[in-house]
Amino acid sequence: xxxxxxxxxxxLPAALSVPRRRDRAARVRxxxxxxxxxxxxxxxxxxxxxxxxxxSFTEGxxxxxxxxxxxxxxxxxxxxxxxxxxVFVTLQLAFLATLVDLVFGFPFAYxxxxxxRYRTLVRGLMVFPMFGALYIAFGMRFILLPGGPATPxxxxxxxxxxxxxxxxxxxxxxxxxxxxxxxxLNIGTALSNVDPTLEEAxxxxxARPWQTFTRILLPLTxxxxxxxxxTVFGWSIGTFAEPLLLGSINEQRALxxxxxxxxxxxxxxxxxxAMGTVLLIIAFVVTYLSLRYSRGALIx
Amino acid sequence: MTADVAPAIPTTRTPAPARRPLLxxxxxTDVLSxxxxxxxxxxxxxPFLALLGYSFTGPGGTRPxxxxxxxxxxxxxxxxxxxxxxxxxxxxxxxxxLPAAYAIVRQSFPGKRLLFSVLTLPLYVPGAVIGIxxxxxxxxxxxxxxxxxxxxxxxxLGTFPLMLTPLVVALKDLxxxxxxxxxxxxATRWQTYRRIVLPLIGPGLSAGLLxxxxxxxxxxxxxxxxxxxxxxxAPLRVFNQIxxxxxxxxxxxxxxxxxxxxxxxxxxxxxxxxxxxLKGTYLL
Amino acid sequence: MSTVRLxxxxxxxxxxxxxxxxxxxxxxxxxxxxxxxxxxxxxxxxRMIAGLVEPTGGRVFFDDQxxxxxxxRARNIGFVFQTPALFPHLSVADNVGFGLSVKRAKKPAIAAxxxxxxxxxxxTGYGARLPAQMSGGQQQxxxxxRVLATDPRVLxxxxxxxxxxRNLRDTLKYSILDLQRRTAKTAIYVTHDQSEAFAISDRxxxxxxxxxxxxxxxxxxxxxxxxxxxxxxxxxxxxxxxTVTGIEGVGEAARxxxxxxELVLRCRSVALSPFxxxxxxxxxxxxxxxxxxxxxxxAEFENLVEGTIERVIFExxxxxxxxxxxxxxxxxxxxxxxxxxxxxxxxxVRLGFNDLTLIQAEPTNPAEPAGPADPAEPTxxxxx
Numbered sequence: 001x002x003x004x005x006x007x008x009x010x011x012l013p014a015a016l017s018v019p020r021r022r023d024r025a026a027r028v029r030x031x032x033x034x035x036x037x038x039x040x041x042x043x044x045x046x047x048x049x050x051x052x053x054x055x056s057f058t059e060g061x062x063x064x065x066x067x068x069x070x071x072x073x074x075x076x077x078x079x080x081x082x083x084x085x086x087v088f089v090t091l092q093l094a095f096l097a098t099l100v101d102l103v104f105g106f107p108f109a110y111x112x113x114x115x116x117r118y119r120t121l122v123r124g125l126m127v128f129p130m131f132g133a134l135y136i137a138f139g140m141r142f143i144l145l146p147g148g149p150a151t152p153x154x155x156x157x158x159x160x161x162x163x164x165x166x167x168x169x170x171x172x173x174x175x176x177x178x179x180x181x182x183x184x185l186n187i188g189t190a191l192s193n194v195d196p197t198l199e200e201a202x203x204x205x206x207a208r209p210w211q212t213f214t215r216i217l218l219p220l221t222x223x224x225x226x227x228x229x230x231t232v233f234g235w236s237i238g239t240f241a242e243p244l245l246l247g248s249i250n251e252q253r254a255l256x257x258x259x260x261x262x263x264x265x266x267x268x269x270x271x272x273x274a275m276g277t278v279l280l281i282i283a284f285v286v287t288y289l290s291l292r293y294s295r296g297a298l299i300x
Numbered sequence: 301m302t303a304d305v306a307p308a309i310p311t312t313r314t315p316a317p318a319r320r321p322l323l324x325x326x327x328x329t330d331v332l333s334x335x336x337x338x339x340x341x342x343x344x345x346x347p348f349l350a351l352l353g354y355s356f357t358g359p360g361g362t363r364p365x366x367x368x369x370x371x372x373x374x375x376x377x378x379x380x381x382x383x384x385x386x387x388x389x390x391x392x393x394x395x396x397x398l399p400a401a402y403a404i405v406r407q408s409f410p411g412k413r414l415l416f417s418v419l420t421l422p423l424y425v426p427g428a429v430i431g432i433x434x435x436x437x438x439x440x441x442x443x444x445x446x447x448x449x450x451x452x453x454x455x456x457l458g459t460f461p462l463m464l465t466p467l468v469v470a471l472k473d474l475x476x477x478x479x480x481x482x483x484x485x486x487a488t489r490w491q492t493y494r495r496i497v498l499p500l501i502g503p504g505l506s507a508g509l510l511x512x513x514x515x516x517x518x519x520x521x522x523x524x525x526x527x528x529x530x531x532x533x534a535p536l537r538v539f540n541q542i543x544x545x546x547x548x549x550x551x552x553x554x555x556x557x558x559x560x561x562x563x564x565x566x567x568x569x570x571x572x573x574x575x576x577x578l579k580g581t582y583l584l
Numbered sequence: 585m586s587t588v589r590l591x592x593x594x595x596x597x598x599x600x601x602x603x604x605x606x607x608x609x610x611x612x613x614x615x616x617x618x619x620x621x622x623x624x625x626x627x628x629x630x631r632m633i634a635g636l637v638e639p640t641g642g643r644v645f646f647d648d649q650x651x652x653x654x655x656x657r658a659r660n661i662g663f664v665f666q667t668p669a670l671f672p673h674l675s676v677a678d679n680v681g682f683g684l685s686v687k688r689a690k691k692p693a694i695a696a697x698x699x700x701x702x703x704x705x706x707x708t709g710y711g712a713r714l715p716a717q718m719s720g721g722q723q724q725x726x727x728x729x730r731v732l733a734t735d736p737r738v739l740x741x742x743x744x745x746x747x748x749x750r751n752l753r754d755t756l757k758y759s760i761l762d763l764q765r766r767t768a769k770t771a772i773y774v775t776h777d778q779s780e781a782f783a784i785s786d787r788x789x790x791x792x793x794x795x796x797x798x799x800x801x802x803x804x805x806x807x808x809x810x811x812x813x814x815x816x817x818x819x820x821x822x823x824x825x826x827t828v829t830g831i832e833g834v835g836e837a838a839r840x841x842x843x844x845x846e847l848v849l850r851c852r853s854v855a856l857s858p859f860x861x862x863x864x865x866x867x868x869x870x871x872x873x874x875x876x877x878x879x880x881x882x883a884e885f886e887n888l889v890e891g892t893i894e895r896v897i898f899e900x901x902x903x904x905x906x907x908x909x910x911x912x913x914x915x916x917x918x919x920x921x922x923x924x925x926x927x928x929x930x931x932x933v934r935l936g937f938n939d940l941t942l943i944q945a946e947p948t949n950p951a952e953p954a955g956p957a958d959p960a961e962p963t964x965x966x967x968x
Contacts, residue, residue: 027409033407037400038415038418040453044456048436049425051437051441052433122341132519134535138542139347180344235426240521244543256521260428264525272432280425283425284424475669478669484636484663485731487657487683
């Protein structure tokens with residue numbers, strides 16, 4: 001046997017013929033594979049976020065001045081004193097858009113999941129809103145222009161065009177169109193996990209449709225509803241196209257736009273980053289809640 | 301025995317119809333249901349259609365060709381920038397997400413769930429916050445304000461989770477036995493990856509590409525914050541035009557062009573791969 | 585081609601020991617089967633031989649080469665999985681040629697080899713098809729062609745037939761054996777199906793709970809089981825727990841006397857060292873070795889007992905007679921014309937038997953004395 005040992009060696013590259021543990025190499029490999037993603041997130045999300053939170057505690061643009069930063073809570077105080085309406089409007093718009101999406105989205109999702117057979121067509125058309133709130137707002141503004149296509153209908157209803165155009169309802173309407181597909185997705189997933197035979201069973205037991213809805217469907221899809229609502233809410237607090245294009249002065253106070261104005265246009269970094277931080281906190285609370293309620297993690 | 305049980309449960313007595321009613325509740329609900337869906341769908345498409353109509357108008361009648369020609373001539377640069385930025389972002393997203401997705405699905409390490417949450421967080425941060433944080437960081441730490449790459453990386457940061465998720469789903473659905481078989485047959489890791497894994501997750505990868513393309517191509521919010529001077533993408537141009545010059549048919553034509561291109565991309569994807577692979581993303 | 589040697593192979597997953605210090609020597613060209621119930625560690629062992637799993641301890645040798653930490657692609661093995669695992673986007677020919685193309689062989693050489701392999705498995709002409717267009721059995725044959733194309737030195741099979749239906753399993757297992765003989769490759773096969781193992785192996789390794797219970801030929805493990813587990817897992821068996829009360833005779837004629845309940849049994853002992861009086865043992869008796877005597881039939885048996893018929897199960901070629909003997913239930917399998925002699929399924933009978941195998945009882949929970957193999961669930965080949 002020993003005479004044959006030598007004959008095997010030339011078949012293998014020298015490095016491989018030495019027994020070596022493989023898990024250390026595997027760990028390095030894992031790290032290398034994850035590095036680009038982690039780096040991207042760290043450099044372009046986490047560090048910048050930390051940066052602006054820091055900046056929010058400094059006065060004006062003093063963070064960047066050579067004489068050093070002046071730390072202060074003044075920015076937040078200013079927000080409380082002068083910008084609460086902005087915060088309020090932002091929350092209000094997001095809340096209303098979410099409500100509209102819930103109310104109209106549930107039946108849509110239900111019909112889509114349970115009854116419709118031409119689902120691909122529906123999905124194909126459902127992508128339009130997702131191209132961007134900008135086009136929706138643009139289109140709606142055009143429709144609602146005085147002298148525009150909707151004017152005759154509005155006149156018949158006794159509403160002045162300008163009332164319809166620059167108003168809260170049109171902003172909310174546009175916002176809810178944009179986020180409608182997200183809501184439908186979440187509700188649809190939750191609904192498709194509910195066995196249709198449960199509804200049939202309820203009907204056989206004598207339940208009326210409203211009762212089936214409130215006592216069977218709602219409880220079972222609650223997680224999907226909450227996840228959808230929170231997703232929509234989170235998206236809605238960060239938008240400015242609809243408030244700007246379709247809103248009155250009041251709606252144009254949406255925080256996202258105020259951040260831009262104070263930050264980029266007026267370079268009041270302290271204040272704008274403070275507003276950004278406020279937005280961030282709201283978003284994180286919402287996200288945290290939605291992740292807790294969402295069905296089934298993708299990763300075990 | 302039966303006499304004891306009956307009274308506790310109330311019963312309703314509905315008279316049985318003699319013939320099949322023509323307008324019964326079931327049919328009515330069906331009709332109403334479909335009508336509702338169609339109503340919603342029309343509402344979705346309405347802004348686009350309105351803009352489409354608008355883009356065909358001009359002073360003194362319809363002149364669609366001129367409006368769209370104007371789009372090409374005046375806004376052509378913007379369109380090209382949009383395409384270029386989208387393409388670069390897609391490349392970076394793939395380069396970043398593909399290895400990460402593989403590591404998440406195939407390797408074992410502690411804190412996977414946390415890592416995945418950390419990596420998908422950009423989706424949950426409001427656009428304005430990303431915008432302000434990046435523009436300030438670019439200005440004062442990274443000094444990236446005048447480079448196209450600042451915009452590209454911002455886009456990439458915002459959308460790579462949308463590439464990551466379909467890839468993770470596709471890899472999870474790929475039985476590991478294929479890679480094991482390839483390895484036992486003598487393939488190196490790279491050969492297995494290139495010849496077996498990549499082709500088989502192709503549809504998932506394309507789903508990610510589609511999603512990211514649609515979002516980046518039409519992005520205006522973060523772009524507003526971080527774009528280098530002189531680099532205006534098409535959606536940003538639309539936004540600026542409306543704010544400065546108000547509504548005009550040419551702007552509408554540009555918006556319509558953008559949406560048509562996006563829609564064409566979606567149709568292409570549906571045609572090639574069907575809707576299966578968009579599971580877990582926002583498009584399905 | 586290659587011998588395979590496992591030296592104290594161990595695999596732990598955290599606190600769980602999946603495989604515990606397994607030693608095995610497989611000769612060149614031998615067909616060895618790892619047989620055992622699910623979870624016994626046979627697949628883990630196989631995957632360690634392949635290199636898909638890294639052992640926690642011990643070594644794997646191909647001939648004299650230590651391959652313990654070599655990745656699978658460097659070991660030159662052929663691994664056939666439970667599912668055919670054909671690459672769905674490649675044609676049958678591309679699948680079969682895959683192992684060669686990753687080693688950058690020339691296209692004409694690959695094509696020739698693919699043809700050769702397809703002919704070997706009887707699938708000539710199917711090269712252009714896609715796996716999805718083939719049946720389950722055909723796919724598994726393509727999988728066989730694929731692993732043979734690279735001329736591996738060891739073939740490894742992980743329950744390749746368990747996903748197929750019964751008829752296909754029967755034909756395919758002989759095809760596998762035939763291929764192995766013709767190519768003269770060392771083969772290690774994993775299955776939980778005893779009839780499969782018995783049909784095609786040179787030797788069988790019976791495994792349980794991560795350890796080897798016994799290694800031997802079919803006859804060895806069937807006729808001379810060395811542990812309780814082997815006695816009960818392989819085929820059906822009557823197990824009678826008892827205590828040794830005496831030893832008679834020497835050599836070939838040596839008999840151990842065992843008291844089991846009310847019965848007194850004369851047994852041959854298979855232990856490596858003889859039993860002593862007072863040892864706890866289990867006497868195993870195969871149902872086919874129990875002769876059910878007709879009334880008045882003369883009998884020359886070392887052991888003769890009387891009991892009441894509890895049940896008769898007519899199975900076709902055999903009949904199972906369950907007899908209550910002194911509180912224990914014994915199962916007797918009767919074939920031939922005798923099996924028709926018990927139409928009423930009750931009454932008293934006499935049972936005669938000679939061949940009892942004695943195995944040391946494992947020290948178990950004092951609350952559960954080892955009893956007869958559960959009559960309701962016969963362990964063994966008939967059920968597979």
